[in-house]
Amino acid sequence: MDYITTMGLEVHTELSTKTKIFCNCSTEFGGEPNTHVCEVCSGMPGTLPVLNRQVVEYAIRVGIATNCEITQYNKFDRKNYFYPDLPKAYQVSQLYLPICRNGHIDIEVNGKKKAIRIHEIHMEEDAGKLIHDPWDDCTLVDYNRCGVPLLEIVSEPDFETGEEVIAYLTKLKAILQYTGVSDCKMEQGSLRADVNLSVRPVTTDELGTRTEMKNINSFKAIARAIEGERKRQIEVIEEGGRVVQETRRWDDNKGASFAMRSKENAQDYRYFPEPDLVPIEISDEWIARVKSEMPELPDAKKARYLADYGLPEYDVDIITGSKYLVEIFEQALAACNEPKEVSNWIMGEVLRLATETSTDVEDISFDFANLGKLILLVKKNVVNRPTAKEVFEKMFRENVEPEQYIKENGLEMVQDDNLVREVVVKVLADNPKSIAEWKEGNEKVTRFLMGQCMKQLKGKADPGTVNAVIAEELAKL
């Protein structure tokens, strides 16, 4: 029997505001435990929240970028539950009037376009972090993350394959980065996804019972979790069992999911309007301003790169898929106006070195304009391509300035044709055996001779010129 998988996604993203959603504490990641904490975010008695308006602004940005309607009369609600990472015993969130509704994100998988509908986006506060101390066998609480602003982006159940999910997440991540609202570092928890998944036989239209897998924190793990859970549910059904509606935890190391809690034990969150915050009214002017300040978004950028620069679609997808690669592209382009060259360098050397040095693209930190300068130096025959690659590696690792580095290390190409000819003549004279072979029709030796010449020229000559001179000199023999 064939099965259809149906999935919906709930994505939590931490916003990159300087301060928390309801107090002035820093949102910076990685501080000593409980150092970015005050009486408000630690929920001490009598304290009150004051909304950081930047959070609303960011939510509007994401709403516009995902084609949502913006709710102009907004309220916050309390979600009540007991847990040590939640010091007030309620999370301030939005249930009844979320800030964005009815949007969509367009994705493309294997050349097929599809719109994934966004059900809603709401604003809420993050909880703290529990850390188990194995030495003392106790659990410690770090409230630094408490009150960091979150957007929860809830999709409709529009996904049928893991590829669609990954395409959506890639696109969403790019949107969040482009709009400057989040750095989306999954390993730091600033982008987390919950997957709701159900399967049903192709013979029926009725959706199966779904399970929810929580907080999976890499794209690869999500792909594995989807495949694993899909198989598990199909097995349950094939064995005549019933899928139970429950929350499951995906253990990526074990490659399996485990039940956390079933619907029967589901909590009643006793939502009600947060009385400590006043409603937020978003004016037409506010929305218009955010719209007018909106940066170019991934789809528009891709279209422009394809139309204006004539780059291959594959390359454009990779580059526009990351705000950070776009930054490299645009800064380098501004310095050289050679889009194809810049794209080739990014797809080649930049990504190769990033992989080689295990650097995340967002952490690549050389002066991007220098890549443009280097491209011009190649174009003007100041350096040849192989040397330029060596120079680039230095730029990537140590942020050297290419022109100066080439000069200081004497890497300029030999422009003197007489010198080239001198070297070629000498190499031919020194390798009579090769000449003999050439005369017998072995064309391959020219490559050996070429190598010898370049070696003598310390790699700094234009290979085309050297080749031409070798051919001329051989012809004279």
Added chain:
Amino acid sequence: MDWMNMSALEVGKKIKAKEIGVEEVTKAALDRIAEKDKDVNAFITVCADEAMAQAKKVQKGIDEGTLTSPLAGVPMAVKDNMCTKGILTTCASKILTGFKPFYSSTAVNRLEEAGAVILGKLNMDEFAMGSTSETSFYGPVVNPWGSQRSPGGSSGGSAAAVAAGEAFYTLGSDTGGSIRQPASFCGVTGLKPTYGSVSRYGLIAYASSLDQIGPLGKNVEDVAEVLSIISGHDPKDSTSVPSGAIQTQLTGDIKGKRIGIPKEYFGDGLQADVKERVLAAAKKLEEMGAIVEEFSMPETDYAIPAYYIIACAEASSNLSRFDGVKYGYAAPEYKDLTDLYYKSRSQGFGMEVKRRIMIGAFVLSSGYYDAYYKKALQVKAVIKQSFDRAFETFDCILSPTAPTTALKLGESLSDPLKMYLGDIYTVSVNLAGLPSLVVPCGFDKEGLPVGLQLTGKAFTESQLLNIGYAFQQATDYHLHLPETKKEA
């Protein structure tokens, strides 16, 4: 002469004139507390050392001319649900055992900046839940007007301390009548300001959408002066209104003021001599030039259920943070996390608090939300509309504060419903977020004080206080003290 029987402004004036020193008057207040509070139990914490140190500092500020408020140097006390930096803050609950906040409430901060000397923290119903000040973990407050009487609640300590001359003025909080009903029972003046006019920052919440801090004192002038210090926008409280402090011009001229009497407030269940005193007060105001008319406010019947649903719902959420983990009382023995929560809360909260948490959790639970909470919010809107309508005609609404005078201690603990019904004249004001002033207007046949409630449109404190002031200029009920009465 006994300074403690003076009003706050009179003492402030004597301090300014250097007739009394701040330390001297603080010492006198502390002596008075030592003498009286054995019987009254108005204080949970007396901070004698801190008060004397503050008195010294304030005297210096007054001498140097940096503290110019008419209340600078006047000793006062604060209801124990307002956070005071470094001073035990309990909400009269076992669950806040040992809790010393590292921040102060905005109202307290503003008073301290104006030179207030805080004598201590005042007893109350646990978490402000109650109308008798008997649900306190620290024992009941006793009404200075009669040893067998409750001072009312929940700000019973705040009202009793003023009546007993233990503090010149106090801060209370009012969620459903918690300033006004004790003011009425103890024969003092109390104001529940408009919701949002005094910052709630640092007030440990009972019902966030209804709670409001306000002053209690011996007369309207004192209360108006305190209001001018504590009111005004606070950036730390999103629900505080963006306007300045409320300054009141007390002229005593009430000619032409239209005063409405809702006839539903004078029906069954109202003690006869309370009715008589309140109507006599209306007559008095009429004699002074006000226009007094009866009108109908039938929506009153729905106020009590709506109030208890909203207040309990919010309380169930607000009080969830008290779990024994970070501060306050923790059960000494427990199996696991859930057991720690369960035992700390079971042992830490009193009966009435538990009852309200359970009611609140129930009305918010899935499947019941629409039937209770949502409906209560609709009733709240209807009540607000009915006040709006009344204020199209009237400047102020005159009514009794409570159906009775001070209840006997222990009388209502066994019958919570009866206690809830005692809030009938006060809760609507909180649901509508209005200002409401209570001034003494006489005594019942047993000599217990009766309070007159004057309710106005939002942000008309100034007008209300002026009517109250006019009444006090023409009467002397507010000058009676439990002691002088006994002597007479």
